[in-house]
Amino acid sequence: MQHGGDLTTAMTLHGGTRGDWLDLSTGINPHAFPLPDLPAEAWTALPAEGARSRLIDTARRAYRLPDGIGLVAAPGTQALIQWLPHLAPAGDVAVVGPTYGEHALSWRRVGAKVHMIGDLTAIPECVRHVVVVNPNNPDGRWTDPVDLAEAARLVDARGGWLVIDESFLDLRPEATAAGLCRDAPVVVLRSFGKFFGLAGVRLGFAVAPPVIAGLIAAALGPWAVAGPALAIGAAALGDERWAETMRERLATEAAALDAVLAETDFAPAGGTDLYRLVRHPEARRMHEGLAAARIWVRRFDWDETLLRFGLPPEAAGLDRLAAAVRALAAEPAHGAVQGTMTGSPACSVTSASTP
Amino acid sequence: MQHGGDLTTAMTLHGGTRGDWLDLSTGINPHAFPLPDLPAEAWTALPAEGARSRLIDTARRAYRLPDGIGLVAAPGTQALIQWLPHLAPAGDVAVVGPTYGEHALSWRRVGAKVHMIGDLTAIPECVRHVVVVNPNNPDGRWTDPVDLAEAARLVDARGGWLVIDESFLDLRPEATAAGLCRDAPVVVLRSFGKFFGLAGVRLGFAVAPPVIAGLIAAALGPWAVAGPALAIGAAALGDERWAETMRERLATEAAALDAVLAETDFAPAGGTDLYRLVRHPEARRMHEGLAAARIWVRRFDWDETLLRFGLPPEAAGLDRLAAAVRALAAEPAHGAVQGTMTGSPACSVTSASTP
Numbered sequence: 001m002q003h004g005g006d007l008t009t010a011m012t013l014h015g016g017t018r019g020d021w022l023d024l025s026t027g028i029n030p031h032a033f034p035l036p037d038l039p040a041e042a043w044t045a046l047p048a049e050g051a052r053s054r055l056i057d058t059a060r061r062a063y064r065l066p067d068g069i070g071l072v073a074a075p076g077t078q079a080l081i082q083w084l085p086h087l088a089p090a091g092d093v094a095v096v097g098p099t100y101g102e103h104a105l106s107w108r109r110v111g112a113k114v115h116m117i118g119d120l121t122a123i124p125e126c127v128r129h130v131v132v133v134n135p136n137n138p139d140g141r142w143t144d145p146v147d148l149a150e151a152a153r154l155v156d157a158r159g160g161w162l163v164i165d166e167s168f169l170d171l172r173p174e175a176t177a178a179g180l181c182r183d184a185p186v187v188v189l190r191s192f193g194k195f196f197g198l199a200g201v202r203l204g205f206a207v208a209p210p211v212i213a214g215l216i217a218a219a220l221g222p223w224a225v226a227g228p229a230l231a232i233g234a235a236a237l238g239d240e241r242w243a244e245t246m247r248e249r250l251a252t253e254a255a256a257l258d259a260v261l262a263e264t265d266f267a268p269a270g271g272t273d274l275y276r277l278v279r280h281p282e283a284r285r286m287h288e289g290l291a292a293a294r295i296w297v298r299r300f301d302w303d304e305t306l307l308r309f310g311l312p313p314e315a316a317g318l319d320r321l322a323a324a325v326r327a328l329a330a331e332p333a334h335g336a337v338q339g340t341m342t343g344s345p346a347c348s349v350t351s352a353s354t355p
Numbered sequence: 356m357q358h359g360g361d362l363t364t365a366m367t368l369h370g371g372t373r374g375d376w377l378d379l380s381t382g383i384n385p386h387a388f389p390l391p392d393l394p395a396e397a398w399t400a401l402p403a404e405g406a407r408s409r410l411i412d413t414a415r416r417a418y419r420l421p422d423g424i425g426l427v428a429a430p431g432t433q434a435l436i437q438w439l440p441h442l443a444p445a446g447d448v449a450v451v452g453p454t455y456g457e458h459a460l461s462w463r464r465v466g467a468k469v470h471m472i473g474d475l476t477a478i479p480e481c482v483r484h485v486v487v488v489n490p491n492n493p494d495g496r497w498t499d500p501v502d503l504a505e506a507a508r509l510v511d512a513r514g515g516w517l518v519i520d521e522s523f524l525d526l527r528p529e530a531t532a533a534g535l536c537r538d539a540p541v542v543v544l545r546s547f548g549k550f551f552g553l554a555g556v557r558l559g560f561a562v563a564p565p566v567i568a569g570l571i572a573a574a575l576g577p578w579a580v581a582g583p584a585l586a587i588g589a590a591a592l593g594d595e596r597w598a599e600t601m602r603e604r605l606a607t608e609a610a611a612l613d614a615v616l617a618e619t620d621f622a623p624a625g626g627t628d629l630y631r632l633v634r635h636p637e638a639r640r641m642h643e644g645l646a647a648a649r650i651w652v653r654r655f656d657w658d659e660t661l662l663r664f665g666l667p668p669e670a671a672g673l674d675r676l677a678a679a680v681r682a683l684a685a686e687p688a689h690g691a692v693q694g695t696m697t698g699s700p701a702c703s704v705t706s707a708s709t710p
Contacts, residue, residue: 003577008404032399044387046554049363075430075557075581082576086441102576109573199401200582202430218464221437221457222358226430226581227555 010296022295022317023310027137027168027275029250030313032197033242036235042227051230055237059205062237063190064173069181070206070213073225073233077167077191077204078102080216084187085110087215088161091128096120096143098302099133100165107131120147128160134177135168138277138298138308139270148177152184161212162186167204168272170195171247178207187212192229194274195246196236203229250274253311253318260322261309264329275310283307286328293324365651377650377672378665382492382523382630384605385668387552388597391590397582406585410592414560417592418545419528424536425561425568428580428588432522432546432559433457435571439542440465442570443516446483451475451498453657454488455520462486475502483515489532490523493632493653493663494625503532507539516567517541522559523627525550526602533562542567547584549629550601551591558584605629608666608673615677616664619684630665638662641683648679 007021041048056071065071074080085093085107092113095104104114107129115124120143123130130151134143148164155162164177166188180186188207193199203225206216225233236242250273257276258268266278266286275298280286287299287307298308312318362376396403411426420426429435440448440462447468450459459469462484470479475498478485485506489498503519510517519532521543535541543562548554558580561571580588591597605628612631613623621633621641630653635641642654642662653663667673 003401006401006404026401028399028401032395035398040387041555043390043553043555044383046358046361046381046383046548047557048361075434076578078576078578079430082574106576193401198398199578200396200398202402202578202581219437221433221461223431223433223554223557226557226584228583229581 007296010291014291014294016294020294022312022320024312024321025296025298025308026199026310027272027308028194028199028310029197029246029274030311031246031249033232033236033239035198035232038228038231042231045227047223047225047227047230051227051234052225055225055230055234058234058238059190062173062240062243063178063205063207064176065178065207066182068210069178070208070210072206072208072213072216072220073230074204074206074216074220075225075229076193076202077165077189079202079220079224080187080189080204080206081106081165083216083219084161084163085112087212087219088129089159091158091160092126093129093131094123094127096130096132096136098138098300100137100167103131103133103163103165119143120151123151123154128155128158129163130155130160131163131165133165133167134175135172135272136270137168138275138300138306140168140272140275140277141270142175145175145177149180152180152186156184160185163189165189167191167194168274170243171250171273173243181207181209185209185212187216192233192236195243198232198236201229201232202226203233247273250311256318257309257311257321260318260325263322264325266307266325269306271308275308277306277308279305280307281305285331286325289328289331290321290324293320293327295321295324362651365646369646369649371649375649377667377675379667379676380651380653380663381554381665382627382663383549383554383665384552384601384629385666386601386604388587388591388594390553390587393583393586397586400582402578402580402582402585406582406589407580410580410585410589413589413593414545417528417595417598418533418560418562419531420533420562421537423565424533425563425565427561427563427568427571427575428585429559429561429571429575430580430584431548431557432520432544434557434575434579435544435559435561436461436520438571438574439516439518440467442567442574443484444514446513446515447481448484448486449478449482451485451487451491453493453655455492455522458486458488458518458520474498475506478506478509483510483513484518485510485515486518486520488520488522489530490527490627491625492523493630493655493661495523495627495630495632496625497530500530500532504535507535507541511539515540518544520544522546522549523629525598526605526628528598536562536564540564540567542571547588547591550598553587553591556584556587557581558588602628605666611673612664612666612676615673615680618677619680621662621680624661626663630663632661632663634660635662636660640686641680644683644686645676645679648675648682650676650679 093107094115190205192203254273269277269279271277448462449470452471545560547558609628624632624634626632
């Protein structure tokens with residue numbers, strides 16, 4: 001599996017123990033929301049309806065959802081990505097990419113043709129559904145709200161769904177496209193674990209018109225979300241002050257990361273305040289060199305000149321990164337590799353990236 | 356939802372706060388496995404491959420799985436029940452019942468006709484798949500291993516699957532039918548939360564031939580099980596001494612529950628050491644009377660003379676139950692209701708019970 005966030009690969013290839021590594025391979029906030037005290041029943045009893053509805057009410061406020069729009073909690077946004085192609089009407093799909101690779105994989109699993117497109121202006125006539133990640137992972141690109149609304153109208157006319165993956169939108173919550181769910185078959189995905197730094201909890205949400213939300217809830221079935229996740233989710237999503245402070249902190253730390261990367265030949269290529277994407281003519285060599293220094297960052301099969309850096313958990317980590325990057329920059333350069341980040345032509349079957 | 360384990364209904368109908376109630380409505384062990392210390396990464400990081408494989412290795416030993424049989428972990432057995440009908444070849448299904456109602460519901464959701472049958476000797480010719488819960492919930496009935504093997508051969512010949520739900524089998528682990536997965540399309544479901552008393556953790560397993568296990572794993576996708584669930588599951592399933600002691604304790608406590616119920620007109624109607632099913636001509640009145648005393652037990656839409664009692668968490672709870680039952684027995688009886696527990700005729704579409 002070519003995901004970030006698992007040091008197993010790093011340790012297999014380059015040795016060392018978990019504690020030796022500085023893991024910058026994910027976009028998960030390194031400053032986790034402090035765990036609340038959990039009542040014993042959160043572990044022992046089947047997750048209670050009261051706890052579920054408390055989480056949903058809190059999430060509705062945090063996600064600024066107007067009445068009349070459905071909200072369903074799931075054991076991780078990934079669980080929703082797995083279910084959606086099974087629940088949507090049969091049909092092919094356009095995925096705006098390169099992006100998080102699991103969307104294309106899950107549609108392909110139900111036999112849908114997946115068309116990778118560069119942006120929402122390039123939706124082929126042959127597709128019924130559209131998937132866009134906003135802001136996009138890994139380049140942080142924002143899709144124009146006007147284009148989202150137009151895509152919603154288009155899939156509606158075709159009897160399809162527009163899936164908007166807002167897994168990294170907590171950094172700018174006012175930008176949510178959830179309002180589109182009022183009038184069109186739009187499913188907005190929200191992730192809990194990334195912004196709150198609690199990816200192990202497994203909690204995500206689907207915002208959708210009530211009929212689609214009902215389909216998703218029926219597919220997930222009863223007790224889909226664990227008792228601890230219900231309690232932790234409600235505590236974290238209800239703490240607007242923590243979120244405000246964290247947004248400022250992440251912006252500051254992302255700027256400090258920029259400063260370190262700018263000291264060498266890394267050219268900014270996008271990102272969010274939870275990760276930065278940079279381009280380097282010798283990205284492969286830099287990746288190898290960082291790994292030799294036990295620093296694990298993300299590289300991409302589909303573009304050998306890109307690297308993605310998550311935020312170091314503390315200042316010492318940033319210093320360690322800075323020292324490693326400077327040492328690598330001082331080494332003699334090898335032959336450079338060219339690369340670009342583009343989607344695939346419309347209406348042809350393409351292999352999705354798995355970033 | 357007509358499930359046990361949620362006092363919301365009890366409190367809505369009869370008042371009281373959660374702490375007032377003695378909840379005997381589930382078959383969940385009231386003596387939970389003690390939670391191990393959880394490393395911070397269990398919460399903060401994406402569930403790591405190493406933690407997942409440790410859980411799987413431990414579960415393979417606990418479930419006595421020979422090599423060559425697949426094992427997949429899921430966020431609860433219910434999550435597997437939700438997925439199976441989407442993954443199996445299209446076709447109708449026979450469910451041995453009355454039983455846990457979610458099996459029939461999930462097959463109906465994909466458009467399959469569900470035939471409720473009384474036992475495995477009554478499999479209609481028109482079905483492709485068969486579901487049996489062993490031991491059965493709520494009556495604890497055991498299916499003959501010879502009948503299971505014969506059903507496995509039968510569905511294999513029809514290109515179908517045999518689903519054996521062993522959610523309550525931990526009380527007699529040597530009775531598992533997992534060996535059938537070697538030679539036939541059999542999916543055995545195991546539940547973690549019931550025997551270990553940790554239903555809020557959400558952890559369950561599918562044992563299946565490698566090809567089917569691969570389908571299930573692909574449907575669940577990456578990071579399906581939460582970090583804490585991986586760690587807790589490995590600790591609990593690896594503690595054979597705790598399991599042995601607990602089996603003896605549950606047998607003793609179930610016998611004590613029998614003694615209390617035998618003092619009045621409750622006639623034994625089956626069960627396991629995690630719950631007892633009893634028949635009473637005035638079961639409705641007993642249920643109401645127990646609820647008035649803030650004791651919540653399980654009744655069934657499909658047979659008004661049956662009640663299911665879970666184990667009280669401590670001796671004081673059993674004493675409280677005994678006092679309530681004696682007081683109710685001393686009240687004048689009302690008109691008795693007749694009822695039987697049977698399946699529905701083969702090859703007709705029937706409404707499943709939701710016990």
